[in-house]
Amino acid sequence: MAQGDNGSSKSSSVTPYEEALDALSSLITKRTRVGDVNMEERFNVLYKYLKMLDLEEAISNMKIIHVAGTKGKGSTCTFTESILRNCGFRTGLFTSPHLIDIRERFRLDGVEISEEKFLVYFWWCYDRLKENTDDNVPMPTFFHFLALLAFKIFAAEQVDVSIMEVGLGGKYDATNVVPTPIVCGITSLGYDHMEILGNTLGEIAGEKAGIFKHRIPAFTVPQPDEAMHVLREKASQLNVPLQVVTPLDAKLLNGSRLALGGEHQYINAGLAIALCSTWLKMNGHLEDSYLKHIQHTLPEKFIKGLTTASLQGRAQIVPDQFINDEIPNELVFFLDGAHSPESMEACARWFSLAIKDQDQILFHQKLDNSNFSNQVVKMHNGETVQKKSTQILLFNCMSERNPQLLLPHLMKTCADHGVYFKKALFVPGLSVYHKVGSHALPATDSDVDLSWQLTLQRVWENLMQGNKEGKSNNSAPEELNMEMSASNCEHSAVFSSLPLVLKWLRDTVQQNQSTRFQVLVTGSIHLIGDMLKLVKK
Numbered sequence: 001m002a003q004g005d006n007g008s009s010k011s012s013s014v015t016p017y018e019e020a021l022d023a024l025s026s027l028i029t030k031r032t033r034v035g036d037v038n039m040e041e042r043f044n045v046l047y048k049y050l051k052m053l054d055l056e057e058a059i060s061n062m063k064i065i066h067v068a069g070t071k072g073k074g075s076t077c078t079f080t081e082s083i084l085r086n087c088g089f090r091t092g093l094f095t096s097p098h099l100i101d102i103r104e105r106f107r108l109d110g111v112e113i114s115e116e117k118f119l120v121y122f123w124w125c126y127d128r129l130k131e132n133t134d135d136n137v138p139m140p141t142f143f144h145f146l147a148l149l150a151f152k153i154f155a156a157e158q159v160d161v162s163i164m165e166v167g168l169g170g171k172y173d174a175t176n177v178v179p180t181p182i183v184c185g186i187t188s189l190g191y192d193h194m195e196i197l198g199n200t201l202g203e204i205a206g207e208k209a210g211i212f213k214h215r216i217p218a219f220t221v222p223q224p225d226e227a228m229h230v231l232r233e234k235a236s237q238l239n240v241p242l243q244v245v246t247p248l249d250a251k252l253l254n255g256s257r258l259a260l261g262g263e264h265q266y267i268n269a270g271l272a273i274a275l276c277s278t279w280l281k282m283n284g285h286l287e288d289s290y291l292k293h294i295q296h297t298l299p300e301k302f303i304k305g306l307t308t309a310s311l312q313g314r315a316q317i318v319p320d321q322f323i324n325d326e327i328p329n330e331l332v333f334f335l336d337g338a339h340s341p342e343s344m345e346a347c348a349r350w351f352s353l354a355i356k357d358q359d360q361i362l363f364h365q366k367l368d369n370s371n372f373s374n375q376v377v378k379m380h381n382g383e384t385v386q387k388k389s390t391q392i393l394l395f396n397c398m399s400e401r402n403p404q405l406l407l408p409h410l411m412k413t414c415a416d417h418g419v420y421f422k423k424a425l426f427v428p429g430l431s432v433y434h435k436v437g438s439h440a441l442p443a444t445d446s447d448v449d450l451s452w453q454l455t456l457q458r459v460w461e462n463l464m465q466g467n468k469e470g471k472s473n474n475s476a477p478e479e480l481n482m483e484m485s486a487s488n489c490e491h492s493a494v495f496s497s498l499p500l501v502l503k504w505l506r507d508t509v510q511q512n513q514s515t516r517f518q519v520l521v522t523g524s525i526h527l528i529g530d531m532l533k534l535v536k537k
């Protein structure tokens with residue numbers, strides 16, 4: 001296999017896979033604002049890359065489902081892939097971001113691409129681009145490269161359907177080089193990436209609608225008026241038949257559950273069903289009359305797809321493995337990569353309901369009392385104790401996000417459901433920003449800059465102060481043994497690294513054996529990825 005020349009000497013301990021990841025890291029650059037001239041110019045260069053990679057014809061023959069939106073793209077694409085795979089088709093799925101390994105972004109028949117195949121296609125593209133680019137046409141940026149690689153992989157693997165998640169925006173996103181998709185979807189719109197996409201919902205909707213193509217059918221979910229107005233306007237300019245899909249009615253699943261948790265997933269599932277049935281119809285696999293019934297009954301294969309799809313880090317519940325075998329499992333992580341105000345609310349709703357929903361949590365002991373948060377549990381020594389649940393928040397977000405928006409949404413939605421956090425923990429990410437590989441090393445604890453986490457902590461403490469007035473939260477404050485090693489305030493603490501947080505949590509669980517700790521981890525997809533690396537060994 002050809003090994004790319006990425007211009008630096010490698011020590012022999014670097015594996016071929018790590019070498020590819022280093023080459024990929026070299027493509028990471030700063031993002032640009034939509035509206036800057038070079039967004040469009042840069043997008044147009046993609047057609048040159050397609051030529052270099054000999055992909056033009058392949059792309060125009062692909063049977064693509066293209067999905068943009070602020071929230072729910074990955075989930076919608078995952079449901080869509082799972083449904084069509086269960087209908088018997090060979091699928092390619094391109095999503096972003098990844099949590100642990102870059103290969104999560106490229107799935108073939110529902111499984112992330114193997115290292116071997118990844119390396120073959122990676123160097124095939126990388127080397128060709130290196131040979132053909134120069135000062136005038138430089139190497140593609142990181143995300144551009146990944147999208148090109150996805151097209152290459154799906155073309156070479158001859159999948160029946162390629163499901164492509166937009167990375168950012170729509171109009172100038174690298175996935176938008178597709179000339180004629182079979183069908184397009186726009187998921188829930190909201191405020192995110194305003195620094196790049198614009199400040200109003202209308203502007204944001206306009207960017208996302210940039211994936212519409214002349215006469216190609218498109219679907220969306222119920223949207224705020226301002227966004228819907230723009231979507232309809234853009235659709236009519238291009239003669240796009242745009243339909244609004246209502247959330248899936250849970251009854252149609254015949255008693256099963258959607259594979260991805262949270263009420264908002266019914267919105268995404270409804271959209272996925274519309275995308276799949278349209279794709280099937282356009283390719284001659286479904287008759288029109290059948291589509292009419294899909295509102296009332298779902299085919300078995302659709303149900304199977306919706307109830308078995310999987311996506312890490314979205315409403316994921318992970319009991320801590322470390323203490324599993326020693327004491328009843330009393331440390332459970334609730335992981336969700338929400339990082340915008342709307343998704344923070346969705347996440348808080350999911351958490352508040354999930355901690356009360358005993359079916360979802362795989363505890364060792366049999367729960368004989370339906371009141372989950374306050375039950376009698378037999379300990380290993382035979383003693384019977386009254387079990388209490390305590391909720392902890394573990395949070396980080398990128399510094400371009402506004403914690404004054406995120407944290408109040410989170411706290412208020414939880415409070416509306418009667419859930420209050422005993423402590424909020426703030427911690428920086430593990431991964432070094434410019435590395436994409438799992439071999440990226442954490443910075444050492446001593447030189448971590450914690451000023452952002454201290455800011456988050458201040459926001460939280462202020463919110464808690466505000467909350468105290470006029471509200472009798474936390475009804476009977478129970479005393480827990482919670483000694484902190486790090487910067488400790490009444491309701492929160494800052495830790496310098498995730499392993500330290502984990503150690504503290506495990507120690508605390510040991511010291512409070514009659515308490516079940518339910519830890520909501522959210523605010524950043526990177527934090528979720530780092531956490532999964534640590535707890536899912």
Ligand SMILES: Nc1ncnc2c1ncn2[C@@H]1O[C@H](COP(=O)(O)OP(=O)(O)OP(=O)(O)O)[C@@H](O)[C@H]1O
Nearest residue numbers: 070071072073074075096188264314337338343346
């Ligand atoms: N329809 C929705 N409405 C509101 N929030 C949602 C919706 N769907 C998903 N979310 C929230 O957004 C998070 C990310 O979901 P998902 O990965 O499906 O979206 P995405 O659009 O791909 O996001 P990203 O910007 O991270 O790529 C979820 O964990 C959940 O908290």
Ligand SMILES: [Mg+2]
Nearest residue numbers: 070071192193
């Ligand atoms: Mg996003």
Ligand SMILES: [Mg+2]
Nearest residue numbers: 073074096097
């Ligand atoms: Mg995504």
